[in-house]
Amino acid sequence: MNRGAVMHKPAIVLLSGGLDSTTVLAMAKDEGYTPYALSFRYGQRHVIELAAADRVARAQGVARHVIADIDLRVFGGSALTGDIDVPKHDSADNLDADIPVTYVPARNTVFLSFALAYAETVGASDIFIGVSALDYSGYPDCRPEYIHAYESMANLATRAGVEGSRLTIHTPLINLTKAQTVEAGLRLGVDYSLTSSCYDPDRQGRPCGHCDSCLLRLRGFAEAGTTDPLEYQS
Numbered sequence: 044m045n046r047g048a049v050m051h052k053p054a055i056v057l058l059s060g061g062l063d064s065t066t067v068l069a070m071a072k073d074e075g076y077t078p079y080a081l082s083f084r085y086g087q088r089h090v091i092e093l094a095a096a097d098r099v100a101r102a103q104g105v106a107r108h109v110i111a112d113i114d115l116r117v118f119g120g121s122a123l124t125g126d127i128d129v130p131k132h133d134s135a136d137n138l139d140a141d142i143p144v145t146y147v148p149a150r151n152t153v154f155l156s157f158a159l160a161y162a163e164t165v166g167a168s169d170i171f172i173g174v175s176a177l178d179y180s181g182y183p184d185c186r187p188e189y190i191h192a193y194e195s196m197a198n199l200a201t202r203a204g205v206e207g208s209r210l211t212i213h214t215p216l217i218n219l220t221k222a223q224t225v226e227a228g229l230r231l232g233v234d235y236s237l238t239s240s241c242y243d244p245d246r247q248g249r250p251c252g253h254c255d256s257c258l259l260r261l262r263g264f265a266e267a268g269t270t271d272p273l274e275y276q277s
Contacts, residue, residue: 051077052077052167054078055162056080056081057173058080058081058096058108060095061092061173061256062224062235062240062260064173065103066173067172069228069232070231071169078105079167080105080107082096082111083112085113088123088242091239091241092239095237096110099238102234111157118148121146122242129242142182143255146182146183155197159200159201162203162210163201168211169213170213172190174190175217177219194210221266222262223267235272241254245276251275251277
């Protein structure tokens, strides 16, 4: 543990149940924060990730786990919230730099807004989010400049910020590859068998192995020199 951390300081951790957010939760705990987990039922294709988030929250002993309901299906525009097929590929090398159809418009902006409200109610000045600017699917709301801009806005838009309690958005994975994220999580004892990252799992929750998220995850474990504990469809 970071001995310079303030023990029992509350922090909001956005928890999807995937590899990245689960690692970030462990990092927040290791830094001495008391985590309050926040997940979303936002009209996504499946709720398997929410079952994973619940498993992770219980295993890591969060102070409270809130699942907020938002229906982004009313807008559509994404393979995760509308009638658009999830793209599949044979290799992570086939992923391009274009913003994919799995991007949910303004999702992180919406999620962080809820996190701000949650933070004010529990007296937290810290929010953790598992975005990465390296091994990610090209989403515009995963970039450092976006996080910095949002943090500045948050400190203008909340009572806590106006009264001088500055809010910080922590992005401990922002400069890490997926392999480095896996390595960091394993050092902290993260059980990745509890997680779910796939955009298109089957009814048993088994990941497809070919969507962007699966391919990036599998490459991360391979480059970290270990095996993903999940059972894949193929």
